[in-house]
Amino acid sequence: MQKTPILSTRDLGKAFFGFSAVQSVTIDIHEGGIHAIIGPNGAGKTTFFNLLTKFLTPSCGTLHYRGQDITRWSPQQIARAGIVRSFQISSIIPTESVLDNVRFALIRNTPYSHCFWRSKKVLDQFNGKAEQLLESVGLHDKSALPARDLPYGKKRALELATTLALEPQVMLLDEPTQGLGHEDIDSIAALIKKVSAGRTTVVVEHNMRVVSGISDRVTVFQRGAVIADGTYEAVSRDPRVQEAYLGSDIVEEMSA
Structure with missing residues (x-):
């Protein structure tokens, strides 16, 4: 029998003045390992992170931590429970x-x-x-x-x-390699893998080489919705993912 996810969402969404930045997202994040959130620019990845930590209030859906509904918790309660994030800046x-x-x-x-x-x-x-x-x-x-x-x-x-x-029980990292040179990217990626041992890490990342090297599971966003979820190898072969990245160098990175 599969264990209860440490963190999960059910039909989680966020709308701004009628625009749906995150649309009915259902994700299970299991304890241990590194779960990557990827997608083209503007796909809703950071908005989703803000919903997980309650820096934004969901417009719909629910958020659960160790099986408990925490949708109405404050950001302070979320942090005290052990869900901690770093920021792009x-x-x-x-x-x-x-x-x-x-x-x-x-x-x-x-x-x-x-x-x-x-x-x-x-x-x-x-x-x-x-x-x-x-x-x-x-x-x-x-x-x-x-x-x-x-x-x-x-x-x-x-x-x-x-x-x-x-x-942190769940460590959320938002674009940890953004702005880094190649040598620093490799160093930070190795460091994330090292410090993630014994805890759950969720990372928004744009560098596919980093994602393929550190992640155990990958969820792909496009236009605020999940279009694929699974291992890196599985999602990289998904036609919907390749179409989402069409015209981007990332397609070649994912296929390499």
């Missing part, structure tokens, strides 16, 4: 050190999160965990640097560390 604090960025993220799950000012003594309580997280993303030797001094690819790695600091 980095959310790190550029003037603070790499270590402090992670320490501030760690504090968010503690009673100190509501304190405007935190003493060095309070922050130092989180040093050990912060250093472990920096080690896990390859930034252990950069902890004293201001975050603004990190190369762009390393900033992405730091953002991943701050996301991990919130101890």
